[in-house]
Amino acid sequence: MPKLAYSFYQSTDVNNLAVQLLGKLLFTRIDGELTGGVIVETEAYKGTEDKASHAYGGRFTNRTQVMYEKGGLSYVYLCYGIHHLFNVVTAPKGTPHAVLIRGIEPVQGIDIMLKRRNMAILKPNITAGPGALSKAMGIDKRLNAEDLLGDEIWIEDNGIVFPVDQIVSSARVGVDYAEDHALLPWRYYIRGNKFVSKPNK
DNA sequence: GTGCGGATGAACT
DNA sequence: GTTCATCCGCACT
Structure with missing residues (x-):
């Protein structure tokens, strides 16, 4: 399957991109181990004007600088001191939009994923x-800050297009601090998919 | 240099 | 529903 082209990531409509990423295949090859899955849940973070975004108000720090780079890079950061969260940087250089990937359905290297998660059998919470x-x-x-057209982490277009009525939008998760932006319906997921994260109402 | 708290998840009661 | 693991980014002194 072809990797998503550089041009795909340059759109400034981050909500549309968050929807377009549903159904695409996210892959990593770490130490030669290939894993991949279908993206089933995303959230849009709209740069400087979004109170839930790390780049809100134009905040530019060592952590957030990659968000200002050209679309098509990764933005990975540590949350709660424990969890690494993966985002797709989008829009042209200077516009710090990003899409958080919140859920995938495993299709490749499931044995490797089970090992990394210390699980014996496949369950959605993997x-x-x-x-x-x-x-x-x-x-x-x-x-x-990895290039998503490289060979460590990338996204492929497998041609899956979910019908519009299969896509649900709702408030983003864990952004209560974002005041009047906390309830914006910028979270998107596939209705009924088991690999959507917990709050799926 | 210090202190607060977070784009979470798992294990509890 | 509640607790807590466990780190560092970020704002402020």
């Missing part, structure tokens, strides 16, 4: 949730 999927895919800070 990759349902941004911290969980990062652990299963072997994503950590070493994969921050």
